[in-house]
Amino acid sequence: MFPIGTFLISVGAISGLSAVLALLMVIADATIANYGEVQLKINDDKEFTVQGGRPLLSTLMGENIFIPSACGGRGSCGLCKLKIESGVGAYLPTELPWISEEEKKENIRLSCQVKVKTDMAIRIPEELFNxxxxxxxxxxxxxxxxxxxxxxxxxxxxxxxxxxxxxxxxxxxxxxxxxxxxxxxxxxxxxxxxxxxxxxxxxxxxxxxxxxxxxxxxxxxxxxxxxxxxxGEFFLRDSERNIVFVAGGSGNAPIKAILSSMIEKGINRKATYFFGARSKRDLFLVEEMRELEKKLPQFTYVPALSEPLPEDKWEGETGLITDVLSRFMKSGDNVEAYLCGSPGMINACIKVFQDKGVPENLIYFDKFA
CATH class of the missing domain: 2.40.30.10 (Translation factors)
Structure with a gap:
């Protein structure tokens, strides 16, 4: 029988060698490879001469063309997708978690992970030029x-x-x-x-x-x-449906902006805002939300604490925000949802909404990792 110790040592040696080779490839690509000037063609009608070797995301930024990227180019948000028509190699492992099979057929890539090494033709949504x-x-x-x-x-x-x-x-x-x-x-x-x-x-x-x-x-x-x-595409849709907002932490920011905009535009739809926090020290802008309730007659603010402290003397809603949401919502009929917070919170809330009958296409969200 092949000794397990020898096997493990062999695996470790191979893994170590692979890691070293990967590191050497990165260093070589960064220090030895010189791709010179390459042509970048955009939407068939715009051409730029750029220095090769950098990620497409930062290359475009150097030409004052800004592509959304919540993670700053680390490949951990999946927002910087672009269609690349020519001049790109095979998909990288760092791209695959974010690319669907349909997107593969359309040559959709993560611009932060693709390096500009040769002449390239890409498609950029026209609104991004604004x-x-x-x-x-x-x-x-x-x-x-x-x-x-x-x-x-x-x-x-x-x-x-x-x-x-x-x-x-x-x-x-x-x-x-x-x-x-x-x-x-x-x-x-x-x-x-x-x-x-x-x-x-x-x-x-x-x-x-x-x-x-x-x-x-x-x-x-x-x-x-x-x-x-x-x-971003996280904004209030023009409809007559009831609105349910859910957020935690700094996920409050876009909800606050939407509520302010509703006041200014005279939008008086029924709206409920569930805000989740651990204890009272994690709550903020409560008085401001109460003022918004006065200005929006059909708006209700529901803060909830998952782990209130004895000194909080909390008399409001308690429990995970998903539990509070589930208790309040009797049905998802005529509802559209807007969620902003951690990926874990968003995923849990999506399940609650779907269980209540809210269609997937009426659940809008921003995830903050």
């Missing part, structure tokens, strides 16, 4: 909770932005202790679209998060920052 880069000044930073900050920015150049309530921008983080190159992260806008000269976002601190650490520990009022946008 996305702009903005210089802005931070005029206010407000602590909403111990780990969530609200950042309010005045647009400098261009000086105004047009967007739909619920959409997001990308925030540029400069080089600092946690990154040796600029990176982008996506944040939903919490400001109303009528406030065209400013952008407001809510940023929750993630341990060792490049952007969240920068915002919470380095960003100051008066600083000049760079953002680009708007992006």
């Amino acid at each position: 996305v702009k880069e903005y210089k802005a000044r931070v005029t206010r930073i407000r602590e909403l909770t111990y780990d969530i900050k609200e950042v309010y920015m005045e647009l400098l150049e261009p000086s105004s932005i047009s967007f739909r309530a619920g959409q997001f921008i990308q925030f540029k983080v400069p080089e600092y202790d946690l990154t040796d190159e600029p990176v982008y992260r996506a944040y939903s806008m919490s400001s109303a679209p009528s406030d065209t000269g400013n952008v407001e976002i809510e940023v929750r601190l993630v341990p060792n998060g490049i952007c969240t650490t920068y915002v919470h520990q380095y960003l100051k009022e008066g600083d000049t920052v760079t953002i680009n946008g708007p992006y």
Whole structure:
């Protein structure tokens, strides 16, 4: 019999060798390969001469063409999909979790994972050519909770932005202790679209998060920052259906913007907002939501705590937000849902809505990893 110890050692050696070879390939591609200038053809009518060797996402950004990417190009959000008609190799393992079989037939790729190595022809949705880069000044930073900050920015150049309530921008983080190159992260806008000269976002601190650490520990009022946008399909649909919002943490941002927009447009549909938090210290903008209830006669705000502390003296709803949602919802008839929060929360809520009879095409969501 083949000794199991020898087998394990062999597997370990092969795995180690594979890892070393993979590392050498990455280093070689980054330092030895010189792809020179290549031609990038977009939608048959736009051509650019670019330097080869970089990911398509950052190459396009260098030409002031901005593609949505919530993860900053790490291949962990799946938003930066583009159709590549020629000049690309086989799918990478990092792309496959995000690409459906139908998308494979259409040559849809993740632009953050595909490198521009030769002449390439791609398709970009026309609306993305309206996305702009903005210089802005931070005029206010407000602590909403111990780990969530609200950042309010005045647009400098261009000086105004047009967007739909619920959409997001990308925030540029400069080089600092946690990154040796600029990176982008996506944040939903919490400001109303009528406030065209400013952008407001809510940023929750993630341990060792490049952007969240920068915002919470380095960003100051008066600083000049760079953002680009708007992006996204998360916005209120024009219908007469009842609205159910569900969010947690900084997932509140787009819901707040949509509610503000409803007031400004005189939209008086029945709407219920379920907001999940662990304990009372994780709740924020409660008074603001109560004011919105007064301005929107058919709007109800339902905060719920999953682990209220004795000192909270909480008398409101308790339990996981999915349990609270299930208790309140008797039927999914004539309902459309808008969800924003962690992937786990979103997936659990989708199941509740589907169990109540809400069609999949009427459940809209933004996931924040």
